[in-house]
Amino acid sequence: MPVSDFSTRPAASADGRTIPNLLSIAGTDPTGGAGIQADLKSFAAHRAYGMCVVTALVAQNTEGVRDIHLPPVEFLRAQLDAVSDDVAIDGVKVGMLGTAEIISTVAAWWDELTQDSGAGAPVLVVDPVMVATSGDRLLHAEAESALNGFLHRADLITPNVPELALLAGAEPAATTEELLAQAEQVADTHHVLVLAKGGHLEDATVTDTLVHPTDDAGHRPSYQQFESPRVETSSTHGTGCSVSAALAALRARGLSWPESVAQVKDWMTSSLQAAEALDVGRGHGPIQHFADLWTS
Numbered sequence: 001m002p003v004s005d006f007s008t009r010p011a012a013s014a015d016g017r018t019i020p021n022l023l024s025i026a027g028t029d030p031t032g033g034a035g036i037q038a039d040l041k042s043f044a045a046h047r048a049y050g051m052c053v054v055t056a057l058v059a060q061n062t063e064g065v066r067d068i069h070l071p072p073v074e075f076l077r078a079q080l081d082a083v084s085d086d087v088a089i090d091g092v093k094v095g096m097l098g099t100a101e102i103i104s105t106v107a108a109w110w111d112e113l114t115q116d117s118g119a120g121a122p123v124l125v126v127d128p129v130m131v132a133t134s135g136d137r138l139l140h141a142e143a144e145s146a147l148n149g150f151l152h153r154a155d156l157i158t159p160n161v162p163e164l165a166l167l168a169g170a171e172p173a174a175t176t177e178e179l180l181a182q183a184e185q186v187a188d189t190h191h192v193l194v195l196a197k198g199g200h201l202e203d204a205t206v207t208d209t210l211v212h213p214t215d216d217a218g219h220r221p222s223y224q225q226f227e228s229p230r231v232e233t234s235s236t237h238g239t240g241c242s243v244s245a246a247l248a249a250l251r252a253r254g255l256s257w258p259e260s261v262a263q264v265k266d267w268m269t270s271s272l273q274a275a276e277a278l279d280v281g282r283g284h285g286p287i288q289h290f291a292d293l294w295t296s
């Protein structure tokens with residue numbers, strides 16, 4: 001956890017910029033609902049300038065993943081350097097990493113980028129993408145321990161129910177209580193703030209919870225819970241990607257984590273409600289990122 005204070009952070013405008021520069025490091029979805037394509041829409045919906053570095057080219061659609069092509073890691077590093085040699089980055093969202101080699105390449109770049117920056121480091125949100133909604137694996141099973149070794153760098157991680165179970169080495173939680181116990185374990189293991197997302201539970205209310213690690217005195221700040229009504233829709237492809245990108249953007253704009261989560265939950269509810277106006281694919285369709293913008 002590189003940021004000592006979990007609740008406040010200077011806005012990107014502290015050095016004169018009012019529109020933060022946000023980078024997504026993730027895989028692709030040619031149907032535009034998940035991965036990098038979702039992240040860029042989410043950055044734009046939250047008034048941030050979006051940039052992207054591709055970790056994996058994924059031949060997928062709303063029905064599932066067909067194939068994955070991994071560019072050489074030297075080329076991944078070249079993409080990362082091309083951005084950071086030129087642009088002041090205010091926030092980074094990391095999604096699909098795929099392999100241990102990709103994880104160590106991104107980690108080395110991040111460590112060099114931030115070695116002297118202290119609290120001035122970009123916001124880092126890690127969505128520990130492992131398995132797609134369709135059930136297809138997006139992270140090699142043998143890379144799970146490498147992903148565990150990456151997480152302490154993050155300001156916030158945003159696992160869903162199955163991802164939190166894999167990180168905690170447990171069965172997927174069936175209740176919010178089980179989810180929170182796993183989140184506490186993961187928060188303490190990696191000393192990182194966890195947003196435990198409840199989308200995969202079946203309650204009529206979807207609850208996401210910010211779970212802090214214990215501090216040096218063994219004290220854990222109280223949970224902050226964010227509830228919203230469950231929207232009945234099959235258009236949930238890319239919700240996790242979109243939420244993590246939105247949180248990175250709002251935090252880089254200077255909102256606290258609780259303010260960011262509250263705002264993103266409201267936005268996600270309207271994006272899911274408006275998704276039926278889209279007609280994209282036969283499987284799990286995308287959300288409507290711009291529902292609040294396209295009012296006519």
Ligand SMILES: Nc1ncnc2c1ncn2[C@@H]1O[C@H](COP(=O)(O)OP(=O)(O)OP(=O)(O)O)[C@@H](O)[C@H]1O
Nearest residue numbers: 160197198199200206230231236238239240241243
């Ligand atoms: N049906 C729903 N109605 C309202 N909010 C939802 C619904 N499903 C998910 N959300 C919200 O969307 C976000 C993503 O939740 P979820 O737990 O589904 O993550 P995820 O599994 O990573 O997403 P993805 O479907 O992209 O894999 C959370 O903020 C959650 O509260």
Ligand SMILES: Cc1ncc(COP(=O)(O)O)c(N)n1
Nearest residue numbers: 027028034035132133237238
């Ligand atoms: C490149 C990429 N990253 C992440 C996801 C997860 O999204 P979902 O669980 O909604 O399929 C995905 N399908 N593809």
